[in-house]
Amino acid sequence: MQSYRDDVLEIADELTAAYVQVFTAPPWSHRDPEETRVAFRARLTQDARRDGFRALVERSAEGAIVGFVTGWTTPAPFRTDRAYGKVLERLGREQVEESLVGAFEIDELGVLASARGTGLGRRLLETAVADHPRAWLLTWNQAHDAIAFYRRVGWREPPVRGPETDIVVFLAPNRVGG
Template sequence: MNAPSAPAVRVLSGVDVLAHADALRSVYVDAFCAPPWNEDENKAAEFAERLPHDARRPGYTAALAVTGRDVLGFASGWTTLPPFPTDRCYPQAAAGLGARRTEDWLCGAFEVDELVVRPGAHGSGLAGELLDAVTAGAPEGRSWLLTSVRAPRAMAFYHRQGWTQATRPSPDGKGIVVFLGPRHPARGREPLPL
């Protein structure tokens, strides 16, 4: 009897990812409709609606973990262009870093937007492989991401992967924090988290 093969990680650029849109939505549902995220189907629908726009962003890259015809997980992101965005959770990131650091550290860097692995693949090392693959081409090693403080396992995971927390959560312990990638040159400039 043959052992199951390890997933292959494929890196795609731009709209090439759209051929896998249904599979990515399925992975998103499996991962984010459960605790600690507890998102509903509407959030998965929003993700699917955003995907064609996101895939056209400058620097868009996706890494997919594929075994046979199944997608077990994915990571995706793009280059954050100036001016720094003001929608979604971006204002919290800018408030935590300040205007100068936001511009210097995040604009022009590769922003990891999604890192999603089906629950059955948790603990396999797959999320780390996907994160490494999607950030491998980050300009000058500059990569960053946001995560929620409601997800302590995610925060611990990023620390284990060598990412550095650059901001503190809000005083009420809610909201998001910014992480800088292992090769981001700003990591050694100032004591972190700010």
């Protein structure tokens, strides 16, 4: 497993191609591959500069990316762009401040179809959060396999204190602040 900081931009095109493979397949098959590519590539350029940014990449024996995870330390104040506003709605400001701000945030986790069922997703998550006392992630509520996976590997959902949204938040197992 290779670890990157802002040097992830050296493999940005390759990582972006892997991201598109994962996130335009079911249940995300409604996404346009070119729009997905452009959006992820632009986000990666910005995200690589975030405090605490880290990316982990696993390659096949042939050298192709088969899995990846990206994340960073969630800053204060808590953002409201992208899906963050829905997180605030779902959990409430107090719980967000207590459990998410300052925690390691898993932004993207992807395992290509050829590497699923090998334990790679679990290893990526465990490695990404190993040095952090608190960690969290969110996923789309229609990503049923992802939700089942997070539950199976011990991630838990904090109490919902607001209206339901189309996202589900998970906290890493055996962590404080939840």
